[in-house]
Every structure is written in structure tokens, then in C-alpha cells.
Amino acid sequence: MATGKLVVSMMIMVALMAEGSRAMTLCDMNDEGLEACKPSVTQPNPVDPSPECCEALKGANLTCLCSYRNSLLLPSFGIDPELALALPPKCKLEMPHDC
Numbered sequence: 001m002a003t004g005k006l007v008v009s010m011m012i013m014v015a016l017m018a019e020g021s022r023a024m025t026l027c028d029m030n031d032e033g034l035e036a037c038k039p040s041v042t043q044p045n046p047v048d049p050s051p052e053c054c055e056a057l058k059g060a061n062l063t064c065l066c067s068y069r070n071s072l073l074l075p076s077f078g079i080d081p082e083l084a085l086a087l088p089p090k091c092k093l094e095m096p097h098d099c
Contacts, residue, residue: 027064029056040090041083054091062088066099 026034033056040049049057065084068074074081088095 027068028059028061032056033060037084037087038079040087041079043080043083046080046083049087049090053087054093057088057091057093062093062099063096066096069099 025031029037033053036050036052036056039047040053065088069081069085071081074084085095085099
């Protein structure tokens with residue numbers, strides 16, 4: 001029964017991602033900001049964040065970003081959560097104390 005619910009949940013998530021892929025937002029970052037940061041949060045060869053990425057992070061909800069630390073959602077988009085959480089300090093932004 002639990003497996004069936006998981007399969008249904010995954011199918012719904014895939015459908016929503018397919019429909020919303022053109023206008024995705026995450027923690028108050030729009031799809032342009034996410035794209036600007038993607039090379040910095042993708043393995044195997046992440047790069048330093050670009051000025052565009054850092055600008056997008058300035059408007060992001062960093063507390064929200066912290067909530068994805070152990071989530072399976074970010075890896076499903078090819079985003080390494082540890083690399084994502086390392087971005088704000090690289091952009092000279094302070095992470096929330098409870099992160």
C-alpha cells in the first residue's frame with residue numbers, strides 16, 4: 001500500500017514538473033536564477049558561482065534553502081544539496097544560524 005502511494009506521489013510530481021518546468025521557482029529564486037546557479041551545484045565539476053547566481057541568491061529565501069538539506073527533491077533535479085548550501089557563503093551571504 002505504501003509503495004502504491006509513493007508511485008502515485010512520484011507520478012504527480014513528474015506531471016507537475018513537466019507542466020511547470022517553464023516557470024519553476026525554488027525558495028524565491030526564479031528559473032533564470034536557478035539556471036545561473038546550476039553549474040555551481042552540479043557534480044562532477046562544480047564551478048564558482050557567477051555574479052548572476054550571487055545576485056539571484058541575494059533575493060532567495062535562505063531559510064527555505066536550508067529546509068532542502070536532506071531532501072530528495074534537489075537531487076532529482078541534478079542539484080547537489082551540499083553544494084547548494086555552500087553557495088551563499090561563496091557569494092558573501094550569511095546563512096541562517098539554524099541551518
